[in-house]
Amino acid sequence: MTRRDLLQMGGAACLGLSLPQVLRADARKASADALIIIYLNGGPPHLDMWDPKPNAPAEIRGEFKPIATSLPGVQFGEHLPKSAKLMHQCTIVRSMHHSVNNSHAAAVFCGLTGHDRGEAGGGGALPTDHPSIGSVVGALRPPTKPVVPYVALPYITQEGRGGPPQPGFFGGWLGKPRDPLWVLRDPNAADFALPELTLTADVDPARFDLRRDLAKQLEAKPSDRSAAEHEGLRTKAFDLLSSPAMQQAVRIDREAAKTRDAYGRNIYGQSTLLARRMIEAGSRVVTLSWAPDANATWDTHGNNFGKLKTELLPQYDSAFSSLMHDLDERGLLKRTLIAVMGEFGRTPKVNPGGGRDHWNYCYSLLLAGGGIKPGFVYGASDKIGSRPSLNPVTPADIIATIYTCLGIAPDHELLDRLGRPTAVVPWGNAVPELMV
DSSP states (O other): OOHHHHHHHHHHHHTTOOHHHHHHHHHHTOSOSEEEEEEOTTOOOGGGTTSOOTTSOHHHHOSOOEEEOSSTTOEEETTOHHHHTTGGGEEEEEEEOOOSOSSHHHHHHHHHHSOOOOOSSOOOOOTTSOOOHHHHHHHHSOOSSSSOSEEEESOOOBSSTTOOBOSSSSOGGGOGGGSOEEOOSOTTSTTOOOGGGSOOTTOOHHHHHHHHHHHHHHOOOOOSHHHHHHHHHHHHHHHHHTOHHHHHHTOGGGSOHHHHHHHOSSHHHHHHHHHHHHHHHTOSEEEEEOOSBTTSSSOOSSSHHHHIIIIIHHHHHHHHHHHHHHHHHTTOGGGEEEEEEOSOEEOSSOOTTSOOOEEOSSEEEEEESTTBOSSEEEOEEOTTSSSEEESOBOHHHHHHHHHHHTTOOTTOEEEOTTSOEEESSTTOOOOGGGBO
């Protein structure tokens, strides 16, 4: 807890409030109870999606035409027709930027945590990393149901094919028990299942309860962090096997064929549908990484327009729009925040290979639901989408805004592996204009 929290607690004690009541009061400040991150891993092109420049030279504006959205005066790229009809429910930030190294891993870590590891290249995930949003939320706002707080799917994205896992998705110094539940099977496969969530045939529920009770009797108080992490992982495993809500959530085959078709019969569309089911089951955070490795999907150094037109944008457009419709119809959009983002944008100028390269100096992202202002554009880029021209925003500011919506103060302090207090986002400032 921060010093401010302690002072508030002291004042609350004078008013007759207990610590649990104070903590519940903090949770009541939240405008969102859950978060879905659709991470377009590799770097989505802002000029071809959310910030078209139809009056720029051909080598800047590219091959796509702009289309009108449901918010007057705001345009999207032509291959986002379903998303365009939902702009009145969304916020677009067009002035994102950062100064982090342009390697994917370094920028991904910054984009997902608001922290800069200060590295010269793209290193893999480390146990000393700052924890992911899902890990922090799981620690500070655990679910009210016996479910996993944090789920990640459908890949542990590599930093290049065969490279190390990218940072930003793990528990870091909060420990392995705060890692997500990884769903690494293809939800679009006919035989999709998660057998690790199901008891084996020779263990009925009564026998399982006996095993869990025996484990509790035999366990000793952990003597070090390693033992504590082992115990945390075992507890997590028991919770998974005894959670009917999680077992039902992965039964994506029970969704109507029409619904599954709307999301898209591909790994990303069905993963987005599965994310919705996990949130409905009670999980707090689901992060979808849209790439098996950093160079596989949105990293369009070549054939940018062909890949966007025939694959990336239609898949994303169907998945995102279906998620928005479903959450809205179920009354969940108001309390579920959706964040669609990547680690950077793409160069304003199209390269000789017909692609766009890494560009961290200006890019866009989308937010919706969960306390986010609907029908709003924040910030602006210059006439070629090269630099912010109004209200520049950093990843740390966005992460601070997300935490604020989830009822967590950006300056809230957690203890790292050495017992040192570390603020959740020490240099990020929530953007009030983005929130209702």
